[in-house]
Amino acid sequence: MKKIEAIIRPEKFDLVKDALEELGHAGMSVMEIKGHGNQKGISEVWRGKRYKVDMMPKIKLEVVVSDEECDKVVKTIISEAQTGSIGDGKIFVSELSNVYRIRTAEEGKSAI
C-alpha cells in the first residue's frame, strides 16, 4: 500500500477531487496548508507598499491506494493540477506498513 501526499494549488483542488472521484478514490483527507518550495511566494500590497509573501496557501491531499493503482492516481493528479508555472506543487509517495478500518477491524488492502 502507498500513501500519496499531494501539495497542489487551491484553485486546482476541485478539478483534482473530481478526477479522483471518477477514478474511484472518493476517500481522501484534505488540509489547507501554508508553505513554499521553489516558488518563493508572490507579491501583495499592504497599505500602498508592495511586499513578498513567502508562505503561499496550498492544499494538501492525502490518499491511500494499493500498489497497483498508485501510478494511475499520481498521473491523474499531475495531469489535473499542472499549469506549467512555478508553484504547481509536489507529490510525495511513501510506503505504508498496514491499514486498519476501525469500524470492522479489517486490515490490509480491504481496509483502504
Next chain:
Amino acid sequence: MGGILRKSRRTNLMFSLVFTLFCFLLFASKAWAGDPSGEQTFALDFRGVNMSANFTWILLTGFTILFMQVGFVFLGGFLQSKNVLSYMTHCFLATSLGALIYLVVGFAFMFGGFEFLGKHLGGGNSFIGWSGFFLFGEAYDVRTITLFLFQAVVATFIGSIIAGAVAERMKLSAYVLSFFFIYTVIYPIYGHWVWGEGWLFNLPFGVGVRDFAGSGVVHAVGGSLAFVGACFLGPRIGKYSKDGTPGFIPGHNVGYMVIGTILLAFGWLGYDAGSTLAAGDLRASVVAANTFVAGAMGAVTVLFYTYLKTGASDIGEACNGFLAGLVAISASCAYVAPWAAVSIGFLGGITYVTSVWFVEHKLKVDDPLGAVSVHGANGLWGLLSVGIFADGTYGDVSGLITGNGGQLLSQFIACVTAIAWAGGLGCVMYLVLKSVVGIRVSERVEFEGLDVNLHGSPCYRFRTGVESPLSEEEERDKNETALLDAAFAKDAQRERIYSEKLGIWITAKPKTEEKK
C-alpha cells in the same frame, strides 16, 4: 524659437480661457446670488424655526442614508471569500466617486428648475435640468445644498446595486468608467423626469407618476442596469453546466448578510421618512411604519416559502426577502395604509422568489446577490403598487382600491420608461465598454480571486509567514503569470459533465479527451 513662441501662445490661450471661466463663475455667483451663509433663509420667527426644523430633519435622515452603505458592504457575505474586497471596493467607489460625479454633473441634470423649500433652482424643462453644476453660482445656497446632500447619498445606491449583480468577475476599470455615464446621464435624467418634476411627474393620468422614495428612480433603474451588466458579463465559471443547469456557488458568511440587512433596514426608515423633505409633514410616521412592516412581511414570506420548499428556514434568502419588501414599499410608503403595506411586502416577497427562479433558470443570468430580483423586479412592483393601493389620503394619489385606474396607468408608463431608458442606455454603455476596455477579468484572476489580483491583498489573511521587501524577480513573475493565464483559460473551457458512476455533476475532462 518658433516652438517656444507657439508654446507660450498656447499657454496664453489656456490662461485667458481659465481666466474667463473664473471671471464668469465669479460673475455668476454674484449675479444670481444664493444664500451661502443661511442668514437670509433663517429668521427668528415661526417660519425661521420651521425652516431650521426642516434642515435638521433632512440632514439627519441624509446621514442615516449614508449609513446604509455599511449594509450594502456587508451583503458581500453572500460571495466567495476570495472576492469580498472586490465587491466592497465597488460599493465604496459608489459612495465616493459616484457622489463626486453626481456633484459635478448629475445633480444639475436632475434638479435644475426644481423648487425646494421655497427656493427655485435655476433652469430646467420637463426633460432635463441645467442648473447647479458643481453647486456653483445660485446653487451655492443653504437650501439647495441641503437637497444636494440628501440626493447625493441616495444616488450612491445605484453603484452598490449594480455591484451585487456584476460581483466576482468584473474589471474594476470598466466598473469605474461606467460611473461616468451612469451618474451623469442614466440616473439623473430619469430622476429628473420623476423627482425633478419632469414629464413623468406631470403625466395627465391620475396625478402623474409618484415615486416617494425611489422604487423606480433608484431601484428599478439600478436593477435594470444590474441585469444588463450581468448579461454582458456572462455567468461566473462553474455557475452553469453545459446543458444550462445552474450550480451552486455558496457564500462565505451568511451572518454578514443578516447584519447588512438590519443595517440597511435602519437606514431605509430614515430614507423613506426623510423623503417627506419637510419636518412639518407628519405623514412621516406612517411612512416609516409602512416601510418597516412591508420589509418584515417580505422577510417572513420568504422565510416560510424556503421552509415549505426545502425544510430549512433559509435566513440568507429571508434577508433578501426583507430587502425586497423594503424596495417594494419605497414608492408607495406615503400613499398607502399599513394593511396595504403588509400586502405590498407579501407580494414583494413572492415577486422576489419568482424572479430569482426566472432569472436563474429561464434567463440564465448569473446574479450573485440577487440584485436583479431584489431591486429590479421589486422596484417595478413598487412603482405599480402606488397605482393599486394608494388610498387618496395623501397627495391626492388614489389607486385602484378607490376605483381610479388612471394612477395605475401613470405608474405603468414609469415602469416601461425605466426599463427602456436604463436597459437601453445600459446596453449601449456595456457594449462600448466591452469592445473598448473589456469588462471581464481573465480566467486566472477569476480562479485565484479578484482580491489578491486587483486589490493586492486578500480580505481574510490567515498568514503566519515572513514578509520581505519585493526583490528583483518581476521579469520571472511575468512569465509565470502568462503560463498561469493560459492554464486557467484552458480550465475555464472545461465542461461540467454528469458522471453516471457517481451520480453527481463533476468538472472533469471529458473521457474522450483524456484518452488523447
